[in-house]
Amino acid sequence: MSQPMLLKSALSRVSILSSNRLIGPGLSRASFEAGNNRPTALSASFTSQDVSPGQPKLLVFGGRGFVGSNVCKEAVGMGLTVLGISRGGTPPLIHEPWVGAVEWARGNALEPQTFVRHLEGADAVVSCIGGFGTTEEMLKVNGAANVSLIEAAKAAGVKRFVFISAHIPNIPGIDAVLGGYIRGKQATEEALRTHFPTSGVALRPGVIYGDRVVSSTLTLPLGMAFKPLEMLIERMGIDQAKQFAGVPLVGAAFVPPVSVETVARVAVRAATDPSVPSGLIDVWELASKDKR
Ligand SMILES: NC(=O)c1ccc[n+]([C@@H]2O[C@H](COP(=O)([O-])OP(=O)(O)OC[C@H]3O[C@@H](n4cnc5c(N)ncnc54)[C@H](OP(=O)(O)O)[C@@H]3O)[C@@H](O)[C@H]2O)c1
Known part of the structure; x- marks a missing residue:
């Protein structure tokens, strides 16, 4: 994708992904399982000492993307064995030591034969596959691709899926405008609930900020753009921001952005720690985990 296209895509996410409507019928509860209390567990810090001997194997689909590369980085820091999978199979354009600690492989989530062998012996999968486009494209990348991956992971005996x-x-x-995106995410959450009812976790961030590597010479510091909003919400308090966020249209401005590092940390924790309950981790909970 060209740089202007990437910038447009990044900015479109900024404008659309911020409010508090929950996705999908039957998924507006905080967890896939009734009475499942959401985690005090997440507030504890997860260190490499928590990793069981034999280094759990984590597969990160979309591992060379913005969120996926940060998930890989976090997982390497935790001492996990990490396999980053994308359609090209190449590492991201990031010059940091952790990139060399990840095994990069080719795999198209829509074509299970291209990735099923990698699922063998995998303890957990994190899927960062998603995107925008026509309704059909959005349904495919946010829905079908992830559903195919969830089904294959279940069949391969993977223990946890994020x-x-x-x-x-x-x-x-x-x-x-975004029907394909919304329905795609719904379909994937539904598949996760069906196939990983006790060990599937879906994170629902609004805007994710952080350094997005666009090319080997261009990194967009998206964190700077969201700092004022973050400070405003911090000052008014999460509870009050949550009330404002319910107001149609303008409410979208009051949904907190979350750092890519927090999303990655929570995702790796959810993938590796069986004490993290299955279900949804919403934008408010993610914001409360953000390191400011
Ligand atoms: N960025 C945000 O502000 C934000 C906010 C809320 C939610 N999210 C969600 O977070 C997830 C990650 O977003 P992102 O910003 O990191 O997007 P991104 O940088 O565009 O990464 C998406 C990744 O998906 C991979 N992918 C697409 N189709 C695939 C397929 N069929 N098989 C395998 N891999 C495939 C792409 O890899 P290749 O093209 O290399 O194959 C790409 O690395 C998405 O689901 C998005 O909806 C993002």
Whole structure:
């Protein structure tokens, strides 16, 4: 994708992914299982000492993307064996030592024969596959690709599955523009609930900020753009921001952005720690885990 296209895509995410409407019928509860209390467990810090001997194997689909590369980095820091999978099979354009600690492999989530062998012996999968485009493209990349991956992971005996879903803004008419994105995420959350009812976790961030590597010479420091909003929400308090966020249209401005490092940390924790309950981790919970 060209740089202007990438920038457009990044900015479109900024404008749309911020409010508090929950995705999908039957998924608006905080967990896949009734009475499943959401985690005090996540507030404890996860160190490499928590990793069991034999180094758990983690597969990160979309591992060379913005979120996926940060998930790989976090997992390497935890001492896990990490396999980053994308359609090209190449490492991200990042010059940091952790990149060399990840095994990079080719795999298309829509074609199980291209990746099933990698699932063998995998303890957990984190899927960071998603994107925008036409309705059909969005359904495919946010839905079908992830559903195919979830089914294959289940069949291969993978223990835990984490999906980076999204918080959908409370904007009238959003369905007309983003119907494919929304329904794709719904379909994946549904598949996760079906196939990993006790060990599947979906994260629903709004805007994710951090350094997005666009090319070997261009990194977009998206964190700077969101700092004022982050400070405003911090000052008013999460509870009050949550109330404002319920207001159609303008409410979208009050949903907190979350750092890519926090999303990665919570995702790796959810993938590796059986004490993290299955279900949804919403934007508010993610924001409360953000290191400021
Ligand atoms: N960025 C945000 O602000 C934000 C906010 C809320 C939610 N999210 C969600 O977080 C997830 C990650 O977002 P991101 O910003 O990191 O996007 P990204 O940088 O575009 O990464 C998406 C990755 O998906 C991979 N992919 C697409 N189709 C695939 C397929 N069929 N098989 C294997 N890999 C495939 C791409 O890899 P290749 O093209 O190399 O194959 C790419 O690395 C998405 O689900 C997104 O909806 C993002």
